[in-house]
Amino acid sequence: MRSSRVFQIVAAKVTGLALALSLISPCQAQPDDVIADEASLRADAEKTFKEKVGPFVNKYCINCHGPRAEAGINLKSALRIPGAASSFLHWKKAMANVKVHDMPPDHAEKIPTDKERRQFIEWIGKLKYLAQRDPGHFVIRRLSKVEYGNTLHDLYGVDPSIADSLPEEVVGEGYLNSISPLQSELFLDIANKVIDQVVSPTDEPPTEVQKGLFGETPPNGADLRKAARQVARSLARDAYRRPPTEAELDVLVGIFDIARENDLGYRSSLGLMWKAVLVSPQFLFSTPAVDVDSKDSVVPLDDYQLASRLSYLLWSTPPDAELSALAEKGELHKPEVLRAQVERLLMHDRSRALFDGFGSQWLGVGGLESQTFDPDVFPQMTLALRKAMMEEARLFFQSIVRENQSVFRFVDSDYTFLNEPLAELYGLEQSVKGPTMRRVKLENPNRGGILGMPATLATTSFPNRTSAVRRGVWVLEQILGERVPPPPPNVPELEEQEQQSKEGLTLRQRTELHQSEPTCANCHKLLDPIGFGLENFDAIGRWREKDDAGVVIDSAGKLPDGESFSTPAELKGLLARRKTDLARNLTEKMMAYALGRQLEGYDEIVIDQLMVKIAQDKYRVRTMITEVITSYLFTHRKVKG
Amino acid sequence: MNYRSRVDRRTLLKGVGVSLALPFMDSLSWAAGGNSARPPVRLGFMYMPHGVIMDEFWPKSPEAYHKSPPAAIESLRPILDQCLMMKGISGVPIAPFGGAPHALELSTWLTATLPDADTRSRVNIAISADQIMANYVGAHTLLPSLELATMPQTWKENQAGLHEAYYSHCSYRSPTQTVPAEIDPRLVLNRLFGKKGKAGLVTKANPLDRQMLDRVLGGARDLRRTLARTDQLKLDEYLDSVRATERRIAAIEYRQQEAALEKAGVRSTKRHSNDSPPIEVKIPEGDKRSEYMQVMCDLTVLAFQTDTTRVSTYIGSTPNGVSYPELGFTDKHHSQTHHENRKEQVRKVAAITKFNIDQFAYMVKKMASLREGDGSLLDNCIMMWGSGMEDGNKHSRENLPFIIAGKGGGSINTGRFLPDTKGNQGDLLTTLLSCAGVPLDRPIGIATRQITEMKV
Structure with missing residues (x-):
């Protein structure tokens, strides 16, 4: 799964088998028959595992993927604890390699038959039933630069650009959730700026925001510490996105005391206390509630956490007044209330944050503005055009969500959003004038949808030419959700193969040389034909009949399952028909992001359960998002084990 | 106010050994006492991935080192008497991770240690040499160490099941914590020297902030206890960074105090009167790689010159597919190193290597031109440029390519090429730290000996 949320740790969940019995607890919102069904599926999976998977692995895999753990795939421990979360990735990788005949290697003594391979893949599909019921821990993460700026704006009325000095977030999977010493200093620096903007000097009247945050200054002789504690309570309630604990208030009032001991006035002392709120992890990270009053190992998220998780997911902002009020009243977790809120948030313009955060990662277009293009070959790739490309992708994504269209419309639709410079790439500059983006109906069946869209075509290209391989990987991974094994470590990229001897060959012929190399062939014979199907689009998404060498493009190919196509339009049609794969992939990616x-x-x-419901509503995208948000995984967390 | 908890917290802090009051006095006065005090030794690293073209990197003989140095090191010619090359230092054998040569070339470079195989999907390696030194001398300076990089430290690959951070990090604060590098020169400049870009002019420091942060840290520890283990690690990074901010405020206060005293004529500065003034650093406007790398080099020079830190690491590029448009190459560095001895690609790899060494040469030549104490800044530094791989085509690691510049305060015998040194990466790092005056309680990584032949 590639597109986990930006800055997320990819944490291996620690699953203890000892917890097995305690996990089924009455607090979970799952009907009994589901659980009973799970039990029988688990029994079946155990049987399958014992009779089929074990023998297959022992026969074909274990020599290299036992204790030696070749390529990091350790099937010995996976055999021992097949249902553990830690084994899951090993099974997934094993399956991907067996599927494309990459493993066992051709020189192995024993090679499974095609039938055995298919069976292995099916068996692995059942292993999930061995897993224990577990929503995972609540994964804490730092607010992104965008979320942080929005949060300061929403809570304190400052311009979000106050966060501009922070380093740009690097998009990618990984531990990038970190806070470097530099960032820590900048958070302090920005907190100072916020306070300077909001809190007026002692001899001047307070600003409106200040009045809201600090309240009235208590009269002479009043208990200032008591007043400060009240202020701390409301500051922390907003900033931590939940009511603070008494211990947290002790810390804040302690800081007020320090300021007083150093002869600061009441107002300045509150200022120091507020600054502490702004550099606290409870503000900078989205964290779960400190106290869990439960003996269960799995608990539902409380309404505050739910409000916060929901709001940052769809808007990249802290919960607004309506969400906060529902959380206060303890009503947000009610399914009908939660659904209504999802609907409200998605229909609001702030939900564009869902594209900026999720959509652009899913499509892989996040880096387009800074991507290198050879200026001699593509002088028109100006910043303005790149922005227009991004805007097209965003508007298209949003329109599908807003109009609650079916997920296959991402692949196959008959409209897009263009302005004049972008329309030139489509050859539609006669009918689309001016710099404003607008919805345009498309007559050309090769266009319409993310396959024929300049933003995605450009981000899957090299600086000076297209890459059938990258486009093939993109279609398989981002659209169909397949797992493509990485290339072996020693293989040069195609572009580095000696240019001279290959002159006069088309890109296709050159790429097919890849397939004559046995180590490459297994994967490339799957990847490349898909990419060739898009060869009619050049590296910035313009239509062409001939390639750079002047040779007519042959865009025929077939999908891994054998279905063949001869034009991008046909490829589009084939992919759009795979609604289940499309929907499942998008659901999984959305869930991981959430x-x-x-x-x-x-x-x-x-x-699996969500997919049943989503299919019943014809794979509509807003339904899918709602199902993700109301799911067991989104609304629960593991607190023990 | 709950007095008990307050006292407890202070006691706790002491117990944990977080040193908030810094032992500046004895360490910062190195030049104040006149000629008898010697400047401190500084240690800097600069990295290039994927190895070199061996024939164009190693001198043909010890004599040829001076008379006809290979093309790659041509730019160092004016100061070759202040450099040292040694052939025969081998990298860490990566046997169980054969499928991940590039993750390991960088992550083993300063650790001389392999990641832990059983926990490979997390970061679990060893503290790196630069951070060992930072632990030892870091309390003396505004920043314990400086980490810079040209590229964002991200790469979406985890070959051989290794955590992807191994692709982009060479500095490890502890076995499980990477040290992130800064990539924006403007931010680094502001952070080191304040907005005006002049040493000594720093942003305002509020002493109360230090006490405030101290309390926030106490509160964060309570929060930490409620988190899952992986999340605790995330919060640890937060705690470390806030602690670094606290230290920095303390250091700024000290600096301001010292500046005030100096202005009042109470005591001399820690700089010699005949030391060169701090260099000026200009942030380039365009996106030329050479200019970018040179400003990072300038920042290192300035940080060392002003004793803002004594340890630096600059990842000139990570092993994740950077190209060199400035040299007219749009293909990726990595792919070119799999040249299969094809002429055109060999030429490109050689040019990229030379380009990287040229930037290193820019830095150390500048250091050589700056007066400090009785000699030059470079005399008191140990600057090492290198790669964690010998030959990118074969992924070999028998003779790691590296160049040392600087005499390390008189500890390193420079001006030589030693063609047949016996030792490994751990031996080298152990020796470097010894030359920098850092006492080690155990060898680094796979080290078994010190390379005494490089010492004076």
């Missing part, structure tokens, strides 16, 4: 972690073990079972 949870801030990779999906493992039990998550798959939850996704």
Whole structure:
């Protein structure tokens, strides 16, 4: 799963088998028959595992993937604890390699038959039923630069640009959730700026925001510490997105005391206390409630956490007044209330944050503005054009969500959003004039949808030419949700193969040389034909009949399952028909983004259940988002084990 | 106010050994006492991935080192008497991780240690040499160490099941914590020297902030206890960074105090009167790689010159597919190193290597031109440029390519090429720290000996 939320740790969940019995607790919002069904599926999976998977692995895999753990795939421990979350990735990788005949290697003594391979893949699909019921821990994460700026704006009325001095976030999976010493200093620096803007000097009247935050100055002789504690309570309630604990208030009032001991006035002392709020981890990270009053190992998120998780997911902002009020009243977790709020948030313009945060990562277009293009070959790739490309992708994504269209419309639609410079790439500059983006109906069946969209075509290209391989990987991973094994470490990229001897060959012929190399062939014969299907689009998404060498493009190919196509339009049609794959992939990616972690073990079972409901509503995208948000995984967390 | 908890917290802090009051006095006065005090030794690293073209990197002989140095090191020619090259230092054998040569070339470079195989999907390696030194001398300076990089430290690959951070980090604060590098020169400049870009002019420091942060840290520890283990690690980074901010405020206060005293004529500065003034650093406007790398080098020079830190690491590029448009190459560095001895690609790899060494040469030549104490700044530094791989085509690691510049305060015998040194990466790092005056209680990584032949 590639597109986990930005800055997320990809945490291996620590699952203890000892917890097995305690996990089924009455607080979970799952009907009994689901649980009973799970039990029988688990029994079946155990049987399958014992009779089929074990023998297959022992026969074909264990020599290299036992204790030696070749390529990091350790099937010995996976055999020992097949249902553990830690085993899940090993199974997934093993399956991906077996599927494309990459493993066992051709020189191995024993090679499974095609039938055995298919069976292995099917068996692995059942392993999820061995996983214990588990929504995972609540994964804490730092607010992104955008979220942080929005939060300061929403709470204190400052311009979000106050966060501009922070380093740009690097998009990617990984531990990038970190706070470097530099960032820590900048958070302090920005907190100082916020306070300077909001709190007026002692001899001047307070600003409006200040009055709201600090209240009235208590009269002479009043208990200032008591007043300060009240202020701390309301400051922390907003900033921590939940009511603070008494211990947290002790810390804040302690800081007020320090200021007083150093002869600061009441107002300045509150200022120091507020600054502490702004550099606290409870503000900078989204964190779960400190106290859990439960003996259960799994608990529902409380309404404050739910409000916060929901709001940052769809708007990249802290909960607004309506969400906060519902959380205060303890009503947000009610399914009908939660659904209504999802609907409200998605229909509001602030939900563009969902594209900026999730959509652009899913499509892989986040880096387009800074991507290198050879200026001699593509002089028109100006910043303005790149921005227009991004805007097209965003408006298209939003329109599908807003109009609650079916997920296959991402691939196959008959409209897009263009301005004049962008329309030139489509050859539509005669009918689209001016710099404003507008909705345009498309007559050309090769266009319409993310396959024929300049933003995605450009981000899957090299600086000076297209890459059938990258486009093939993109279609398989981002659209169909397949797992493509990485290339072996020693292989040069195609562009580095000696240019001279290959002159006069088309890109296709050159790429097909890849397939004559046995180590490459297994994967490339799957990847490349898909990419070739898009060869009619050049590296910035313009239509062409001939390639750079002047040779007519042959865009025929076939999908891994054997279905063949001869034009981008036909490829589009084939992919659009795979609604289940499209929807499942998007659901999984959305879920991983929403949870801030990779999906493992039990998550798959939850996704299975969601897919049934999503299919019933014709794979509509807003339904899908709502199902993700109201799911067991989104609304619960593990607190023990 | 709950007095008990307050007292407890202070006691706790002491117990944990977080040193908030810094032992400046004895350490910062190195030049104040006149000629008898010697400037401190500074240690700097600069990295290039994927190895070199061996024939164009190693001198043909010890004599040829001076008379006809290979093309790659041409730019160092004026100061070769202040440099040292040694062939025969081997990298860490990466056997169980054969599929991840590039993750390991960088992550083993300053650790001389392999990641822990059983926990490979997390970061679990060893504290790196630069951070060992930072632990020892870091309390004396505004920043314990400086980490810079040209590229964002991200790479979406985890070959051989290794955590992807191994692709982009060489500095490790502890076995499980990477030290993130800064990539924006403007931010680094502001952070080191305040907005005006002049040493000594720093942003305002509020002493109360230090006490405030102290309390926030106490509160954060309570929060930490409620988190899952992986999340605790995330919060640890937060705690470390806030602690670094506290220290920095303390250091700024000290600096301001010292400046005031100096202005009042109470005591001399820690700089010699005949030391060169701090260099000026200009942030380039365009996106030329050479200019970018040179400003990072300038920042290192300035940080060392002003004793803002004594340890630096600059990841000139990570092993994740950077190209060199400035040299007219749009292909990726990595792919070119799999040249299969094809002429055109060999030429490109050689040019990229030379380009990287040129930037290093820019830095150390500048250091050589700056007066400090009785000699030059470079005399008191140990600057090492290198790669964690010998030959990117074969992924070999028998003779790691590296160049040392600077005499390390008189500890390193420079001006030589030693063609047949016996030792490994751990031996080298152990020796470097010894030359920098850092006492080690155990060897680094796979080290078994010190390379005494490089010492005076």
